[in-house]
Amino acid sequence: MATWDDVARLALALPEATEGPTHGGNRSWRVRDKQFAWQRPLRPRDLAELGDAAPAGPVLGAYVPDVGARTALIADSPAIYFTTAHFAGPPSVLVRLAEIDAAELAELLDEAWACRAPRRLVAERRGAG
Template sequence: MVGPMASWDDVRRIALALPETTERGSHDDLPAWRVRDKLFVWDRPLRGTDRAALGAAAPDGPVLGARVPDLGVKEALLADDPAVYFTTPHFDGHPSVLVRLDRIGVPELTELITEAWYARAPKRLAAAHRAATD
């Protein structure tokens, strides 16, 4: 592990630094971040069915949900770093991953949140942001 592990303050700071991002509670009033009302990262505590499916592998710490561009990216993240990234049957077939927030470093988290934002932002907004940061 390199550097400090991420926190919800890091998630909030990184997400809100991206254009047209808002923070609004999800349906269960947990923190969630959206670009033009499209959810891209959110607080996703494990539910009973998740814990049952994961068994002993279920993490105790905070869990971040993040959109990814497609299922190929999801599979790559799950394969590359199963200590950080995981999924549950609830997300089967959905381009989202779950992240053990207390096991991811801030640079990797920044990349993940930025890619989640790009996956959900309107094309023109994404292109303008990419042009401004290149």
């Protein structure tokens, strides 16, 4: 079970990552002012859409490389990953934070960071690690 402290620790360990509020005041993590992960409380419309499948706990939003990656994550681990109609277009996924372990969270955040970071910064990180 991951916590917001885990998200912050892992996200801020990535090169040039910062934390700040979203427009709604929730926590978000950015690289060079591009958001790559964010706290995403479910809204009434989300709850109505998800019905009984709506998670009761905290939800993290994160960028993924493309919609196909999102589809694969949801298909492989539907207890962890999901989406709503609001996110039909952008390449991002929603995460039941209470269901993801630290290792998978670290991998997800690293990939989300790489989706939004400048190519040179990603190349430097990949070359270093």
